[in-house]
Amino acid sequence: MSFKSAIAVGIxxxxxxxxxxxxxxxxxxxxxxxxxxxxxxxxxxxNPANINIYPNYLIGEFGPYQNNNLKPGxxxxxxxxxxxxxxxxxxxxxDSRDPRLSIAGAFNRIDDxxxxxxxxxxxxxxxxxxxxxxxxxxTPATNFDGFLGGTLPNGNALGVHIxxxxxxxxxxxGTGYEMNKDEFASIVKADGGLNWQFNTDxxxxxxxxxxxxxxxxxxxxxxxxxxxxxxxxGRIFSTxxxxxxxxxxxxxxxxxxxxxxxxxxxxxxxxxxxxxxRGFFWLGAEGIFQRDSWSKWAYNTTTGSRIYTxxxxxxxxxxxxxxxxxxxxxxERNIWWDWFVIRVGGSKVITYVxxxxxxxxxxxxxxxxxxxxxxxxxxxxxxxxxxxxxxNDNVGVGFGINxxxxxxxxATVAEDVLFRNPFQGEGRLLSRISxxxxx
Numbered sequence: 001m002s003f004k005s006a007i008a009v010g011i012x013x014x015x016x017x018x019x020x021x022x023x024x025x026x027x028x029x030x031x032x033x034x035x036x037x038x039x040x041x042x043x044x045x046x047n048p049a050n051i052n053i054y055p056n057y058l059i060g061e062f063g064p065y066q067n068n069n070l071k072p073g074x075x076x077x078x079x080x081x082x083x084x085x086x087x088x089x090x091x092x093x094x095d096s097r098d099p100r101l102s103i104a105g106a107f108n109r110i111d112d113x114x115x116x117x118x119x120x121x122x123x124x125x126x127x128x129x130x131x132x133x134x135x136x137x138x139t140p141a142t143n144f145d146g147f148l149g150g151t152l153p154n155g156n157a158l159g160v161h162i163x164x165x166x167x168x169x170x171x172x173x174g175t176g177y178e179m180n181k182d183e184f185a186s187i188v189k190a191d192g193g194l195n196w197q198f199n200t201d202x203x204x205x206x207x208x209x210x211x212x213x214x215x216x217x218x219x220x221x222x223x224x225x226x227x228x229x230x231x232x233x234g235r236i237f238s239t240x241x242x243x244x245x246x247x248x249x250x251x252x253x254x255x256x257x258x259x260x261x262x263x264x265x266x267x268x269x270x271x272x273x274x275x276x277x278r279g280f281f282w283l284g285a286e287g288i289f290q291r292d293s294w295s296k297w298a299y300n301t302t303t304g305s306r307i308y309t310x311x312x313x314x315x316x317x318x319x320x321x322x323x324x325x326x327x328x329x330x331x332e333r334n335i336w337w338d339w340f341v342i343r344v345g346g347s348k349v350i351t352y353v354x355x356x357x358x359x360x361x362x363x364x365x366x367x368x369x370x371x372x373x374x375x376x377x378x379x380x381x382x383x384x385x386x387x388x389x390x391x392n393d394n395v396g397v398g399f400g401i402n403x404x405x406x407x408x409x410x411a412t413v414a415e416d417v418l419f420r421n422p423f424q425g426e427g428r429l430l431s432r433i434s435x436x437x438x439x
């Protein structure tokens with residue numbers, strides 16, 4: 001069976017249909033905050049082979065709007081808007097679109113999985129001259145995703161992807177730039193993947209990638225093993241007519257290394273997709289193991305800003321190990337009209353954290369208001385925020401508008417919108433708006 005036919009089978013059972021496949025960040029945020037167990041367009045950033053599922057396709061959004069401190073009558077623009085497109089060229093006969101070649105690109109997308117390993121600033125310590133100076137870690141400016149992929153005559157898909165986000169020599173201040181030769185930030189990642197149809201009922205995905213994260217004064221080798229990042233992701237969509245849906249086992253392995261920081265994450269779980277009358281439901285459970293190590297890193301307990309100390313010496317490590325799991329669900333349904341859909345979802349994380357403080361890690365000792373990864377050794381349970389309006393909190397709600405199966409607009413509704421005084425004009429109504437267009 002061709003890949004096109006496989007997708008048709010998914011549509012027949014209402015699981016991988018256009019409404020599900022054409023997802024966005026806003027749709028996922030408002031319907032479970034987790035895209036592991038559903039097929040969606042944002043999966044192209046985890047498996048580049050999936051660009052072949054969305055030929056001739058535009059996508060973009062304004063970015064998140066999550067300022068919870070807006071005063072009545074005030075407003076601001078959402079942060080980090082981005083846009084991109086996928087274009088496909090059929091290479092086969094007129095009665096078949098396979099094989100085909102696909103190319104895609106996106107501009108200004110923030111890769112949150114990697115950006116979190118950039119500190120806000122670096123303290124450069126010169127022990128010879130007994131001086132300490134603080135250097136800003138600039139926000140990367142290039143932020144480009146490039147894709148190249150294609151399908152085989154049988155419809156099986158392959159793809160490669162590169163992500164480049166870099167800035168050096170200064171940081172933006174208002175409408176201008178403040179220059180400093182020691183300011184540098186760079187994130188580079190390359191990955192490849194495949195989407196393989198094993199039979200009429202089973203479709204599998206596998207992707208692997210390698211990357212590099214560096215900041216501060218540029219003086220490291222590009223292939224320095226202490227700066228490399230490795231990823232491996234896989235999942236299987238297995239159709240079960242008995243439930244009118246799919247079972248989806250999935251796993252992910254990530255190893256991130258940067259200056260003074262190492263993070264290893266392993267997740268694995270099982271989800272299910274079920275077609276409903278004029279709607280869709282999914283549920284998934286995952287096990288999580290994560291180990292974070294910090295050396296010479298510290299964060300401000302009030303502002304949350306993070307700083308790295310570069311003194312040219314080897315350091316001692318704080319180590320935090322988290323073991324637990326996450327349960328997520330999402331549901332959507334067309335109401336009133338076929339072009340209008342309402343969504344709701346939730347995600348609950350519970351992990352047991354073992355924190356080990358290294359008494360020799362004195363990075364924050366001389367910085368007022370700063371502390372290390374583990375201020376002291378101990379154990380506790382962690383759960384995700386219950387309601388702060390962020391991607392990682394407990395619940396989400398939103399809606400979507402579908403115009404002739406071409407233009408689709410999705411929005412995440414601010415969680416406190418029903419609890420405000422409507423006569424004061426306070427706060428925000430929506431926290432994210434995304435859109436796609438198929439042509």
